[in-house]
Amino acid sequence: MPADVAEYAELKEMFNAARFRAMAKLLADEYPQFDQKKFLALAxxxxxxxxxxxxxxxxxxxxRATLPADYPAAITILDKVGPRIGHGFVSITLCDFVSVYGHDHFELSMAALGRYTQLGSAEFAIREFIKRDHPKTLAVMTKWSRHENEHLRRLASEGTRPRLPWSFRLAALQADPLIAWPILDALKTDESLYVRKSVANHLNDISHQHPEWLFKRLATWDASHPHTAWIIKRALRTLIKRGDPRALAMIGATAGAKVAVEQFKLTPARVKIGGEINFSFELTSKAKVAQRLVIDYVVHYMKKAGETSPKVFKLKEITLATGESLPLSKRHRLQELSTRKHHPGTHRLEVMVNGVVQVAGEFILSR
Incomplete structure (x- = not known):
């Protein structure tokens, strides 16, 4: 889903008047009795x-108002229209149709979502079925986790995420991550990056409420497999940003890192919303052995009510030999996002190494 305002506006225009007229024509081509005038008046x-x-x-x-009232007949028409839409995001509408009107035809709807997710992801639509009957729905999704098609495998993981963005939370899966574990376990070495990203995001969702459970489960995986190691590292990213020693150890980061951060500079001192700040420093290892270091930075954003809220950003992961130094710098933009609104005031920026704050500075954000 979109992160910034411009991207949101662009996606919104995917459903403009021209798109509705194009859809009306596609439907009329496949269903001669289709009432285009009524469809467009409603739409x-x-x-x-x-x-x-x-x-x-x-x-x-x-x-729904212009296709046959008989749900199976409507799905037959949508099956023909779907491949002709030619736009993955717009095709999500087919999934939405199933999620709203298909609950009395479970098997037919599951099969339809399996087809439509290959055109435009059914990750939101499937959750309506999980919410109503998660044992029955997850039985289907577990089979999908072993499907030859990567879109169905990815749907099995993404659709069951406890905290999927832009969707409602799945209370049962939030309370008990074991429910979806067979799906995740089946995908731990998946060859598709598309699938692995979803598995890692699902596991990261779990880390917010069940970190102990997650560590125990991940410890049973063979991290020597490169795909599995990739998933584990990405899955633990929130805990790594918090400096959790178990998460850092699991990705090979040095516990109790000994470093010096010198020549820190943060400019400019004042910047307008939409502008950018720049910071730089030199990182030196003070340990007697080589150290694996995870360097992040934190921006404490001013909120509307006057308090601040921290957001952690990745900077670099490196191994430094004893006494070795490395200059680092970063440009950070302060543009408006649909997920983050900026407010004037004093903001704080911190540099962290293996979860420990090493140096900090402030800048003033204005309109």
Whole structure:
């Protein structure tokens, strides 16, 4: 889903009036009785004021009102239309149609989502079925985790994420991560990066509430496999950013790192929203042996109410020999995002090495 305002606006326009007219034509081509006039009247009413998600749902509702009332017949038509849409994000509407209207036809709907996720991800749609009957739905998704198609394998992991962005939380899976563990375990060496990213994100979701459980489970995996090692490292990223010693040890970072951070500079002292700051420093190892170091930085963003909220960013992972020094620098942009609004005030920036703050500075953000 979109991170910045420009990307959100671009995706929103994927559901503009022209898109609805194009969809009407596709539906009419496959269903001669299709009432294009009715579809467009329903779809375009007040379209400009609707959000991205509301526009997507509007298309779903307009299709329901103009396709056959018989759900299997409607799916037959959507099966023909789907490959002709030609846009993955717009194709999510087919999944949305299933999630809203397909609960009385479980097997048919599962098969449809298996097809439609290959056009546009069904990760949001499948959650409506998990919420209603997670044992029955996860039985299907466990089979998908062993499917030859990477889109179905990825759906098995992504759709069961406890904290999937832009979706509701799955209370049962939040409370007991063991429910989806067979899916994750089946995918631990998956050859597809698309799938591995999803598995790691799912595990990272678990780390927020069940870190002890997660460490015990990951310890049973063979980290010598490169795909598994990649998943573990990405899965532990939140705990690594917090400086959790178990997470750092699991990726080979040195416990109690001995370093010196010198010549720290943070400029400019004042910057406007939409601008950028730059910081630099020299990192020197003070240990008698080589050290594996994870360097992050933290920006404490000013919130609307006047308090600050920290956000950790990755900088570099390195191994330094005893006495070795390394100059590091970073440019950090302060543009508006759909997920982060900036507010004027004093902001703090900290440099962390293996989870421990080493040096800090401040800058003032203004409009």
């Amino acid at each position: 375009l009413d007040g379209l400009a004021e609707l959000t991205l998600i509301q526009r997507m749902r509007r298309m779903t509702e307009a299709m």
